[in-house]
Amino acid sequence: MSFLQILWFILIGVLFAGFFFLDGFDYGVGMAVGTLAHNEGERTQLIRSIGPVWDGNEVWLITAGGAMFASFPYWYATLFSGYYLILLLILVSLILRGVSFEFRAKSSDSKKPIWDRIMAWSSFFAPFLFGVMFISMIKGMPIDAAGNIHAHFFDYFNWFSIVGGIALALLTYLHGLNYITLKTKGPISERSQNYAQALYWVLYVGEVVFALLLLFQTDFLAVHPIATLVCLVLIVGFSVWAHVSTFKNKQGQAFTASGLTLIALVALIFCGLFPRVMISSISSKFDLMIQSASSSNYTLIVMTIATVILVPCVLAYTVWAYWIFRKRIAMPRVGEANY
Amino acid sequence: MDIVSLARFQFAMTTVFHFFFVPFTIGTGLVVAIMESMYVHTNNPSYKKMTKFWGNIFMLSFAVGVVTGLIQEFQFGMNWSDYSRFMGDIFGAPLAFEALLSFFIESTFIGLWVFTWDRIKKGLHLFFMWMIVFGTMTSALWILTANSFMQHPVGFTVRNGRAEMVDFGALLSNPQLIFEYAHVMLIAILTGATIITGLAAFQLLKKRALSDENKLIYHKTMRVGLTLMLIFSLGAIVAGDMQMQYLIKEQPMKFAATEAVYKTTKSPAPWTVVGIADTKTHQVKGKVEIPGVLSVLSYHKLSGSVEGMEEINAQLEKKYGTHIDGQKMNYYVPVNTLFWSFRVMCGFGALLFLVSIVGLVMTRKSKPTLYNHRWMLWVLAILTFSPFLANTAGWFITEFGRMPWTVYGLFTVAQSVSPNVSVASLLTSNIVYFVLFTVLAIILIALIVRFLRNDPVEWDEAQADKKATDPFAKGAF
Numbered sequence: 132m133s134f135l136q137i138l139w140f141i142l143i144g145v146l147f148a149g150f151f152f153l154d155g156f157d158y159g160v161g162m163a164v165g166t167l168a169h170n171e172g173e174r175t176q177l178i179r180s181i182g183p184v185w186d187g188n189e190v191w192l193i194t195a196g197g198a199m200f201a202s203f204p205y206w207y208a209t210l211f212s213g214y215y216l217i218l219l220l221i222l223v224s225l226i227l228r229g230v231s232f233e234f235r236a237k238s239s240d241s242k243k244p245i246w247d248r249i250m251a252w253s254s255f256f257a258p259f260l261f262g263v264m265f266i267s268m269i270k271g272m273p274i275d276a277a278g279n280i281h282a283h284f285f286d287y288f289n290w291f292s293i294v295g296g297i298a299l300a301l302l303t304y305l306h307g308l309n310y311i312t313l314k315t316k317g318p319i320s321e322r323s324q325n326y327a328q329a330l331y332w333v334l335y336v337g338e339v340v341f342a343l344l345l346l347f348q349t350d351f352l353a354v355h356p357i358a359t360l361v362c363l364v365l366i367v368g369f370s371v372w373a374h375v376s377t378f379k380n381k382q383g384q385a386f387t388a389s390g391l392t393l394i395a396l397v398a399l400i401f402c403g404l405f406p407r408v409m410i411s412s413i414s415s416k417f418d419l420m421i422q423s424a425s426s427s428n429y430t431l432i433v434m435t436i437a438t439v440i441l442v443p444c445v446l447a448y449t450v451w452a453y454w455i456f457r458k459r460i461a462m463p464r465v466g467e468a469n470y
Numbered sequence: 471m472d473i474v475s476l477a478r479f480q481f482a483m484t485t486v487f488h489f490f491f492v493p494f495t496i497g498t499g500l501v502v503a504i505m506e507s508m509y510v511h512t513n514n515p516s517y518k519k520m521t522k523f524w525g526n527i528f529m530l531s532f533a534v535g536v537v538t539g540l541i542q543e544f545q546f547g548m549n550w551s552d553y554s555r556f557m558g559d560i561f562g563a564p565l566a567f568e569a570l571l572s573f574f575i576e577s578t579f580i581g582l583w584v585f586t587w588d589r590i591k592k593g594l595h596l597f598f599m600w601m602i603v604f605g606t607m608t609s610a611l612w613i614l615t616a617n618s619f620m621q622h623p624v625g626f627t628v629r630n631g632r633a634e635m636v637d638f639g640a641l642l643s644n645p646q647l648i649f650e651y652a653h654v655m656l657i658a659i660l661t662g663a664t665i666i667t668g669l670a671a672f673q674l675l676k677k678r679a680l681s682d683e684n685k686l687i688y689h690k691t692m693r694v695g696l697t698l699m700l701i702f703s704l705g706a707i708v709a710g711d712m713q714m715q716y717l718i719k720e721q722p723m724k725f726a727a728t729e730a731v732y733k734t735t736k737s738p739a740p741w742t743v744v745g746i747a748d749t750k751t752h753q754v755k756g757k758v759e760i761p762g763v764l765s766v767l768s769y770h771k772l773s774g775s776v777e778g779m780e781e782i783n784a785q786l787e788k789k790y791g792t793h794i795d796g797q798k799m800n801y802y803v804p805v806n807t808l809f810w811s812f813r814v815m816c817g818f819g820a821l822l823f824l825v826s827i828v829g830l831v832m833t834r835k836s837k838p839t840l841y842n843h844r845w846m847l848w849v850l851a852i853l854t855f856s857p858f859l860a861n862t863a864g865w866f867i868t869e870f871g872r873m874p875w876t877v878y879g880l881f882t883v884a885q886s887v888s889p890n891v892s893v894a895s896l897l898t899s900n901i902v903y904f905v906l907f908t909v910l911a912i913i914l915i916a917l918i919v920r921f922l923r924n925d926p927v928e929w930d931e932a933q934a935d936k937k938a939t940d941p942f943a944k945g946a947f
Contacts, residue, residue, distance in 0.1 A: 182581070182584075182585060183581035183582065183584065183585040184578075184581055185581075186536065186577035186578075186580065186581060187574060187577040187578040187581060189577070190569060190573045190574050190577050190578075193540065193543060193569050193573055194566070194569035194570060194573070194574075196543050196544065197543060197562065197565040197566045197568065197569040198562075198566050198569070200543075200546065200547065200554065200558055200561065200562040200565055200566075201558065201561075201562020201563050201565060201566040202562065202566075203558075204554050204555055204557075204558020204559060204561075204562060204632075205555055205558070207546075207547045207554055207558065207562075208547055208551035208552070208554040208555045208558070208888075209551070210547065211544060211546075211547020211548045211551065211554075212547060212548055212549075212551035212888040212890055212891055213890065215548055215888075215891050215895045215899070216895060216898070216899075218544055218548055219548075219898070219899050219902060222540060222541055222544055223902060223906065225537065225540055226537040226538070226540065226541075226906065226910075229533065229536060229537035229540075230533050230534060230537055230910065230913075232533070233529055233530060233532075233533035234533070234913060234917060237526070237530065237917045237920065237921055238917065239920070277889070278555075279551070279888075279889055279890035280890060281890055426558060426559045426562060426634075427559050427629075427634045427635065429634070429635055429636060429638075430559050430560075430562065430563055430634070430635050433563050433635070433638045434562075434563055434566055437563075437566065437567055437570060437571075438566075438570065441567075441570040441571055442570065445570060445574045448574075448575075448578055448579075449574070449578060452578050452581060452582055455582065455586065455590075456581075456585065
């Protein structure tokens with residue numbers, strides 16, 4: 132394994148972590164449109180809170196996918212062809228979610244509830260399915276000698292992956308609730324905090340079940356005992372920190388902590404995978420390795436140069452955009468349609 | 471049904487649908503940016519209303535363009551995993567650049583642009599719009615870098631069973647890319663200008679009384695649109711001609727197919743205007759020929775013969791073999807598809823050029839008669855739909871003309887497909903996308919029609935009214 136190969140493995144992890152941190156709260160807010168808001172005004176208020184930024188957040192996913200294609204084409208090819216139907220469902224969710232913002236704004240009032248419902252459900256299914264995908268992936272998939280997955284239904288959907296999917300959806304929902312508390316004013320901000328306070332108790336149960344399944348269903352503990360345990364402790368620790376912060380009304384801390392929970396989850400997955408990128412349930416001989424799944428050294432150098440130059444710029448204007456939209460969102464006058 | 475046909479159908483369907491919105495977004499984005507520049511330059515509030523009004527059409531196109539683009543990134547891995555393994559080392563880098571340089575810019579700045587009207591300095595707001603234009607235009611550059619490599623591989627070596635990049639600079643200076651990018655940019659702006667002009671014509675055709683300001687806005691819109699149509703249809707024609715000159719040398723099979731030339735012609739070469747090629751007997755039925763014209767079109771000279779597909783196929787069989795992976799190969803491309811696509815594309819290109827001249831004459835300041843001639847408004851209104859046909863036809867030529875390769879001379883379509891994806895999965899995804907695209911298209915058209923019930927002035931006032939009565943207006947920012 133070369134330095135660049137390891138660097139790009141880490142960078143893929145960083146991109147997915149950025150995606151779950153940023154688009155994570157977008158999904159949470161999307162779900163809250165269907166579960167937290169009481170009326171049209173509140174729904175508009177919620178959507179406005181992410182309106183200017185959600186599209187940029189989703190680019191983290193596109194970049195992660197593009198970077199995976201570029202730096203680990205064999206990983207990309209195996210993962211994307213192997214998870215065909217799950218990725219199709221993810222795409223449908225993301226497409227419906229993506230258009231729902233613009234279509235809702237331009238629809239007549241009678242049609243708005245349809246788009247609200249589509250937004251809420253697609254915002255649930257996207258993180259749920261990502262959870263199913265990543266968790267079944269670390270459990271190991273039937274990868275053959277040619278690097279192709281020939282899997283049946285229960286390889287994708289099993290207790291472990293479903294718990295993982297629900298846990299990820301719940302984490303993004305909580306992250307979204309913390310974001311709403313921080314970014315809105317009026318009754319919905321308070322209600323959002325109350326929801327979070329209650330739901331963290333459910334999350335703890337989910338985390339314990341998930342941790343137990345992880346220890347029995349993956350080889351993470353055998354391969355990387357310390358890193359695995361540290362990441363698990365961090366996931367629980369950040370959850371507790373976020374939970375405590377909601378009671379102390381430290382809104383910024385709660386949001387930060389729920390974001391760190393998601394990052395710790397990605398860290399757990401990537402630490403456990405190392406030095407593999409995909410685990411074969413047929414034979415460890417067929418595991419996809421960082422060393423053999425990557426692009427050529429030349430391509431990695433080109434991409435590293437591009438990343439070093441461009442990523443600071445991206446971060447700079449992203450932060451600037453968030454700063455411009457730093458104010459809390461109030462409830463609009465009822466009937467105000469366009470954003 | 472086999473997986474290759476299903477995967478090919480899906481690629482065609484998803485890219486064609488996606489590419490409805492790519493030039494639509496790039497083009498209308500530029501038109502809106504020009505309008506906003508006019509506003510900032512002149513400080514005329516009518517121009518601001520004009521910008522905001524057409525900005526809504528731009529945003530609808532942008533939204534559908536983004537989500538259908540997601541499919542593109544995923545489907546290389548999903549349907550074409552062996553292609554991804556072969557091409558990943560080359561394809562990935564431009565794709566990653568596209569995300570880092572273009573997607574982040576366009577998606578971040580569109581959020582800023584939409585939500586900061588009247589909240590920040592006008593110049594800064596205009597800067598946001600131009601950043602979006604920059605993002606959309608560079609985005610096309612990166613993806614066409616990958617496409618150009620597939621048409622004409624450069625800067626690579628085949629090693630470890632795949633194409634590995636050895637010279638990124640060569641990818642970017644690929645002559646194929648220079649022609650292709652120029653052509654796509656020009657038709658994108660032409661598309662945007664034609665759509666905005668056409669929609670303005672629809673608005674003027676509606677039987678409702680328009681205030682003077684609305685009239686002024688629509689008239690100004692048409693002037694801007696027609697001017698851009700003229701410049702960029704001419705540009706597209708010139709760039710297209712240069713691209714054909716290049717194709718004669720680099721992809722002679724594609725060129726011969728666009729003119730349905732089976733046997734090498736005499737000199738000077740006659741031009742088949744219309745006809746139907748019989749792919750079995752290699753005859754062209756019902757053809758109308760003009761002597762000598764093909765030499766002019768091909769070489770800009772009065773003499774010169776054009777090589778026929780039969781000779782080219784023989785050369786290619788010699789070069790690449792008659793069998794690949796045990797499959798018998800020939801190197802013919804779908805002749806009728808290319809022949810007719812070429813005519814559709816060029817026909818609309820020429821038509822838009824002529825119509826824009828007539829339109830500009832009829833809207834001249836000294837005697838603007840166009841607005842009283844409903845027939846001309848109808849012509850422009852109907853032409854709103856023409857770029858979609860012409861652009862699709864153009865891609866048909868480029869992509870069908872590369873058969874049987876995905877990466878020209880290196881990797882075939884049959885080698886590219888995912889070996890582990892079942893017919894059932896592919897059939898499911900084809901049906902899902904088909905239904906989804908149909909629904910999205912219907913809703914999009916309905917929303918555009920609904921939006922166009924408004925006129926710029928009233929629409930702007932309605933927006934301002936809502937803000938004025940919003941008690942949280944300040945906090946709502």
